[in-house]
Amino acid sequence: MQTITPLTTEDFKSSSSIVIGKIEIDSDGAGTFVELPDVTDFSLDTAIENEVSRFSAYSFSITCLNTDDRYSPFKMGTTYYNWIKQGRRIKLYIGINVNGDEYYYQSILGRIDRYGLGKRSGENICTITGRDLTRTLLDYKLCSPNNYWGDTETFKTIADRAEYSMTDATCRGIYIAYLDSIDPWNGDHLNEIYNNSEWGYLETSNKFSFLINHIPDFDGIDPGNLKVYYFKTQIIENVVADILLNAGIFADEAARNAWLASGYLEATGYSIDRVWFDTGTSAFEAIRLLAEVVQYRFYFDYAGNPIFKPKASLGTEVDIFENSDIEVESIEENIDEVYNNIIVLGEVKETLG
16 A cells, blocks of 8 residues: 555645646666656546445546657657667655645556557657556457366267267366367368257266267268367366456466565465356456455555455554545445345256256
């Protein structure tokens, strides 16, 4: 947490305080943050995503002078060459001026989505747009094959054979299956076949089974014409790390593994046999569902580190809202907070036969 020392909360309530701001950019992509010069304007778009959970997401737009075309990707000799690139991290600070001294506090840590170089009123300008890390997770949608956790196995069908044993003893069920039923049955024409109508899973014997009237009457050839995606038991925090990696929060696998070994999370001690999310589920919603299972909290700290830890206990008082701080008073009842709404999701386990 950022400290306001040597200021106090009273300094921020003073009507004589002057609000100031600045922007820093990761100039080399390796964490070297430097102040972006000649910023003429910046704006923030805040969206409250969940009032009960109390989190919001931001997008931003920044305009700065591009004096002497210093941000041009073609002027390799300039000091500012390669500063501004898509995906580069950027920090927005808000602060106050107290008695001539400037105090800045990081407000947003985000990434550049795009930038453009142009002219306005005869001056070269650079326009930057981007999102904070929470908005990045909200905008990233899970899709195949990154919306389930497990492995694959490929078989060559044998005419009139219904059952195929999964060779991996750690298989915890079948997620989806594809079959090539077009001659020469070599896997070049895979199409999805559907659970409970064309195939099923025999949990007691760990077998994939075609249902009656859907048993292939042809022999597959190499490399195989039946592809089965199956589940494997996953540790919850490992799944969270995978989602963060796929969404681009981590630069690579090494960064993912470093986070798992860091103090930014606590091991849950829990695992799930079958993990999958509907196509189109946001990365943030997927992590929220995982956190809900173990009563954890997920958020980014001011330095942009993902935090995944048990829910916080009651802390010490920080400040009190006085009557003078409230401009408009309103009273309302929200039934979403009054009535519990419990939904139980699961699957029926049964033996085929």
